[in-house]
Amino acid sequence: MDHAPSVATRVEGSRAVWTLSGVWNTRSVHLVDDEMRALETASAPGDILIDIAGIGRMDTAGAWLIERLAAARIADGASVEIAGASAAAQILLPAVREALQPQEARPVARRPFFVIRWLEMIGRFTVGGWQDFLAGMYILGSTIRGAQMKLGRGHAVNPAAIFNQIDRMGIGAIPVVVLISSIVGAIVAQQGAYQLRWFGAEIFIVDLVGILALRELGVLLTAIMVAGRSGSAITAEVGSMKMREEVDALKVIGLNPVGVLVFPRLVALVIAVPCLTIIANGATLAGAMVVAWIYSSIPPEAFIDRLQASIDMSTIFAGLIKAPFMALIIGIVASVEGMKVGGSAESLGQHVTSSVVKAIFVVIVLDGLFAMFYVAIDF
Incomplete structure (x- = not known):
């Protein structure tokens, strides 16, 4: 049976450790949404470790909550580290992070000079x-x-x-x-x-x-x-x-x-x-x-x-x-x-x-x- 998502917080010296566990998918993340929003504004030390090793399954909705929390704390000036990510999470979290990034902040590839583009087109042809x-x-x-x-x-x-x-x-x-x-x-x-x-x-x-x-x-x-x-x-x-x-x-x-x-x-x-x-x-x-x-x-x-x-x-x-x-x-x-x-x-x-x-x-x-x-x- 799937375990409901949960969040546990503790302080280790000068670092806050937030441990996430359970199943974080579209059907269950609403159970921890209020708690995650509270952590976005809660007082915490400058260094934060988000431990997701206990998460059994995660989809885009769960990854979005985690990345939203990390982005909010980074915006407040904290240093955030996400640890314990599975192989699937290592692929999913960067994709969600890129989607959360503001459009103007995303790197825009500069188009080469038009003469270079013409030469490239002639070469390809x-x-x-x-x-x-x-x-x-x-x-x-x-x-x-x-x-x-x-x-x-x-x-x-x-x-x-x-x-x-x-x-x-x-x-x-x-x-x-x-x-x-x-x-x-x-x-x-x-x-x-x-x-x-x-x-x-x-x-x-x-x-x-x-x-x-x-x-x-x-x-x-x-x-x-x-x-x-x-x-x-x-x-x-x-x-x-x-x-x-x-x-x-x-x-x-x-x-x-x-x-x-x-x-x-x-x-x-x-x-x-x-x-x-x-x-x-x-x-x-x-x-x-x-x-x-x-x-x-x-x-x-x-x-x-x-x-x-x-x-x-x-x-x-x-x-x-x-x-x-x-x-x-x-x-x-x-x-x-x-x-x-x-x-x-x-x-x-x-x-x-x-x-x-x-x-x-x-x-x-x-x-x-x-x-x-x-x-x-x-x-």
Whole structure:
């Protein structure tokens, strides 16, 4: 049976000894609250020893009473020592003491100079980018190595998983790709026709839309939509499996998690993104053709004839060559972020957001690098 809290006082020479015993928790401390308040104002020698070795159990309420008494006596100029604290009390009492400390008396960490903060932020971004690059190379290497090992085993490569991912990432994305691409093509054609009308050169909107769509817009819009749609799904799927320790279970049964989880998705993306790019190119040109017909009275026959004269095979392949590389970037970034997910739903949400942002950023940078490369080789 729990013992009620009690307080015993005595004087040893020039020091007052207050001995506390019993159970000091939320249910019992009200029994000694008046007595503790009396000790806060009682006359006592300059040195006070609070002996809590006799306390059986103590929670935050009991620790608060003891620290309140010590703080009151210290404020009166007395020297207070708390002795006999158990291991749990040695953790609990300092925490309560810090909470009782006035806000203005607590040490405030000085923020470093803003230049130092900027340099620190740049350093953190640089280190984080390098670590992400290494993780991406590990994912890519493990995917290729895992695929080779599975091919050697014959039955381990699962074509059904690859086709399932193609269906989800490729065929399932066709409606949104067609819708967005056709709208963007229509907008570019309308704005181009409006500006070129002042020069009597509306027919050149075909050249504008054809070259822009086939070299840049089609593949870039497709990659951005796939990054937002499929990249986030890959991060969420891999991350949720990591949270549920299914990735560790794959390791336990002797399978390569990267080869099992990432390989089908990367293969599906490399196949689906170029196909979606072709569809996006057609939808962009179709949207531009409709606007040119309605807004500028350019019939579809004239649009197609001018398109054949303004583009060649290099224009078409300039965009298609980018598609597999962008697909690899999206898959690798999404997989890396998925593998970094911790054990909370908050971590999953953060890494899904980070996956989409990083994938879109890297895809745009890669598109710019391809553009400079094409100019350098006159392609």
